[in-house]
Amino acid sequence: MAGNMTEGLELRRMGSGVIIVAAGVALAFIAIILTAREGMTEWSYALTFGALIAIGEMVQFRVDRIRNRAPIATSAALGYAMLRGPSVEFPPDVAQIVAVTAVATVAGLLPRAIAGLGWDIVVSSRRGISVACAAAVFAALVPSDLDWTGRWQDALWLAGAMLLAVLSAGISDALIGAGQATERHNRPFPAALRDELLVMGRIGLAMGISGILLACGTALLGLWAPPLVVVPLLLTQFAFRRFASAQRTYRTTVRSMARSTEIAGFSSPGQNARTAQLAVALGHDLGLAPPRMEALEYAALLSGVGQLALADPSPGGASLLRTREERQRAAEIGASVIERSGVLDHVAEIVRHSNDPYRHGRANNADIPLESGIVNVALAYEQLVGEGTGQSPGKAMESIGLGIGAEYDPVVVESLRRVIGRGFDF
Structure with a gap:
């Protein structure tokens, strides 16, 4: 009975997070079934991008005391969602993108859970939902026979579709995040949405551009491109982690100063x-x-x-x-x-x-x-x-x-x- 009470408290603490996780799991389950029925295309690309997503989830971190960040996983998932070009004969469909992202996310979170490291299933579910939005927008805008190495108009159309896909992912995540902030902190929704969009304009934009570079580079160079793009992402993540560590030290110092009056x-x-x-x-x-x-x-x-x-x-x-x-x-x-x-x-x-x-x-x-x-x-x-x-x-x-x-x-x-x-x- 005590276990049931604890589970109930956890569910109440998650609030709308339960719905977000349920939506993410349902989306992943449907995508996996559809992909299994239709069959996978371009296994080498699926495995490469899936490995990048899993690694990104394993090395995620918290930088702003709000939620965990996984720039490598996010950029890799967005890059896979927008993969289209001469080196990819059959671009992956939306169901395959969601399925690969979901399986890779679980594969990346399992080691963290086993090691007792912090992880947030709600944030990971949000990431999966936003990637699904990006994939759906990109697939709707880009026809399968588009030749982006031909006419400049086609290349321009492809670039615009990539930008819109990234924006759709960011806006969908911002809307979900604003709803959570409104529920958790009783904030006015417009103010919460403003703050989420500001975060998207800083960290999210960098991850989106990295995803575009990853997609374009892979489309032109094949599987040689991901390592070239991921190395700068690793360096950026290292810098973010150092910043997060400094922020934690700063906060601890302030709290220690505050306790001096109590002592x-x-x-x-x-x-x-x-x-x-x-x-x-x-x-x-x-x-x-x-x-x-x-x-x-x-x-x-x-x-x-x-x-x-x-x-x-x-x-x-x-x-x-x-x-x-x-x-x-x-x-x-x-x-x-x-x-x-x-x-x-x-x-x-x-x-x-x-x-x-x-x-x-x-x-x-x-x-x-x-x-x-x-x-x-x-x-x-x-x-x-x-x-x-x-x-x-x-x-x-x-x-x-x-x-x-x-x-x-x-x-x-x-x-x-x-x-x-x-x-x-x-």
């Missing part, structure tokens, strides 16, 4: 993390872009650093019990400390104004970031329901509501009402 008794255990958790929820609700979300989270984590310069800790870490002057002095000191890092200037600016009353701050000065008001409200709510005063969520909302327009930004307080109303809990 010294100036904030209650977990207070900074809870404040950051609520601030991130408010940022999602207000549709902040990813770079601003990261700065907001860091600012919320580090908002209490300046208290270390005060004489004595607040009871229960509730800085709301201090005078206005003490809180603003602590915010200024904290901002100065953060500025000395040399890389967190925007975070420092958020912290500097995180205790400014709305009426005398952001209401009259548009240069003060909205994030400061978010941290102010998140910190107030956390302390009202935390150890300092122990109010109920309803009573805390009532207390904050009394300060709308004077102490707290009305836009942020309204966002807090929505977030708490959706059942947010620390």
Whole structure:
């Protein structure tokens, strides 16, 4: 029975991911049956691209704390979907492309699962669905008798079809990702879609272009081309992994700095993390872009650093019990400390104004970031329901509501009402 409860919790945590996985599995199952019935064409190409997809899945990594990235697998799958040219007598059909991608994906994920490495079946299913979209668009646009080495119009048509296929893959994945973000973080769908498209414009575009190069090179040079294209992809992936490692170190350092106030008794255990958790929820609700979300989270984590310069800790870490002057002095000191890092200037600016009353701050000065008001409200709510005063969520909302327009930004307080109303809990 405990096992069934655990499985139920996992399914609820996946949410729409269950539907995505089911769609991906169904698509793969149908494609494998159709391919088995019709027979495979161009086995050498299927095996080569399948091996590239499997290797790409095995060496996938997480670079943005959102989902795993597998640039080699994605580029190889897109390249196979767009494979068409003089060296390929019979281009693979959509069912064969989906089948090869699905089998290769499973083959690449199995070693990771056996080794206990991180993997995400939802992300892999999304990748399969987007590749199927690209293959369908490309097959619909490019006739089987097109000779791209003949008239320049045919070559131009083929290039345009490749670009549209890549765009269809990116847009379909962005729509699915935006839907997941809306469900998981209660974000406005347009803001979530904007962020997904921005990611597609950076990382996705690079993988799409690599897929086009892989398809064109293989069509002209045969199986000599994949190694030539994959080597630069490996170097790019290595650079991404180094960047991801640096990001993790950076994040760990910020969290260690945040814990210093808890160790010294100036904030209650977990207070900074809870404040950051609520601030991130408010940022999602207000549709902040990813770079601003990261700065907001860091600012919320580090908002209490300046208290270390005060004489004595607040009871229960509730800085709301201090005078206005003490809180603003602590915010200024904290901002100065953060500025000395040399890389967190925007975070420092958020912290500097995180205790400014709305009426005398952001209401009259548009240069003060909205994030400061978010941290102010998140910190107030956390302390009202935390150890300092122990109010109920309803009573805390009532207390904050009394300060709308004077102490707290009305836009942020309204966002807090929505977030708490959706059942947010620390």
